[in-house]
Amino acid sequence: MARWGKWVWFDGGLVEWGKALVHVMIHSLHYGTAVFEGIRAYSLSSGGIGVFRLRDHMARFIASAKVYRFTISYSLDELVNAVSEVVRANGFRECYIRPIGFINAEDLPLAPSSRRLSVAIAALEWGRFLGRAYDVGARATISSWRKAPPSTLPSNAKVSGHYSLSYLTSLEARSKGFDEALMLDARGFVSEGSGENVFIVRNGTVYTPPTHASALEGITRDTVIKLLREELGAKVIEKDLTVGELLTADEAFFTGTAAEVTPIVEVDGVKIGSGVPGSLTRKLQRIYDDVVHGRVPKYSGWIHVVKV
Numbered sequence: 001m002a003r004w005g006k007w008v009w010f011d012g013g014l015v016e017w018g019k020a021l022v023h024v025m026i027h028s029l030h031y032g033t034a035v036f037e038g039i040r041a042y043s044l045s046s047g048g049i050g051v052f053r054l055r056d057h058m059a060r061f062i063a064s065a066k067v068y069r070f071t072i073s074y075s076l077d078e079l080v081n082a083v084s085e086v087v088r089a090n091g092f093r094e095c096y097i098r099p100i101g102f103i104n105a106e107d108l109p110l111a112p113s114s115r116r117l118s119v120a121i122a123a124l125e126w127g128r129f130l131g132r133a134y135d136v137g138a139r140a141t142i143s144s145w146r147k148a149p150p151s152t153l154p155s156n157a158k159v160s161g162h163y164s165l166s167y168l169t170s171l172e173a174r175s176k177g178f179d180e181a182l183m184l185d186a187r188g189f190v191s192e193g194s195g196e197n198v199f200i201v202r203n204g205t206v207y208t209p210p211t212h213a214s215a216l217e218g219i220t221r222d223t224v225i226k227l228l229r230e231e232l233g234a235k236v237i238e239k240d241l242t243v244g245e246l247l248t249a250d251e252a253f254f255t256g257t258a259a260e261v262t263p264i265v266e267v268d269g270v271k272i273g274s275g276v277p278g279s280l281t282r283k284l285q286r287i288y289d290d291v292v293h294g295r296v297p298k299y300s301g302w303i304h305v306v307k308v
């Protein structure tokens with residue numbers, strides 16, 4: 001069970017958990033008009049805590065707001081510092097960080113009178129997002145719900161309202177006994193998981209859906225593409241993937257800040273490869289774990305060190 005930290009950064013400073021409150025009639029609660037991020041901080045082998053790709057996450061936060069014409073009163077540097085404050089104050093050795101920007105006004109019209117966002121940042125202790133699937137591999141199902149095309153919901157923006165779909169797919173998968181859902185885009189090509197990007201390996205080449213297949217521009221997706229190319233010498237191609245290509249893959253895996261690199265071993269009862277986590281996936285899990293824990297100096301630029 002998740003354990004939230006005592007301190008929340010709320011519009012400019014730290015407040016105690018119980019004081020980080022909003023009204024039931026705020027615009028964002030009714031219409032999903034909020035932007036958010038999910039970030040992980042890891043204990044570093046050198047001591048201290050490293051927030052992985054913090055600037056990139058907060059830059060995406062600002063970009064998500066831009067798509068929705070929201071205004072954020074804080075600069076990228078201020079947001080980065082705010083996350084550092086939350087990590088330092090809560091005293092976790094490792095944590096998941098949740099920044100959210102929302103319209104904190106009791107405003108009924110769909111186009112609110114002000115699009116300025118309140119920003120709150122909290123942290124919690126959180127283990128493996130997909131539980132033991134990290135080790136044994138996930139059993140996934142193709143959801144009956146499809147992702148909206150980018151012309152309907154801009155999938156590069158991480159907006160709360162978009163997540164009503166991930167709620168439906170996640171619920172559907174779990175109610176059928178699967179670990180996670182895979183979504184197809186409106187055209188029927190593979191898009192992504194409820195909260196993860198997806199990759200497959202076929203004949204030694206790695207493929208992932210392009211972002212025009214309604215997939216989020218995942219930061220872990222970007223990390224993994226670089227690690228596959230530079231550390232594991234793999235060829236990585238972004239292209240539309242059919243369900244047939246997915247089912248006949250040698251390996252498949254999810255990527256995400258929460259899920260990290262989680263193997264997929266089965267899709268709707270069809271074994272992926274031999275039905276156990278693939279060797280490239282295993283290698284990638286190890287190198288990803290080394291990188292996020294600061295054990296690979298070449299990638300130290302991705303780690304924002306918080307002194308504790």
Ligand SMILES: Cc1ncc(COP(=O)(O)O)c(C=O)c1O
Pocket residue numbers: 038166192193194195196197215216217218219220221255256257258
């Ligand atoms: C729908 C969706 N796709 C992909 C991802 C992976 O993105 P990232 O690697 O930036 O965490 C997430 C997680 O934020 C997500 O919610």
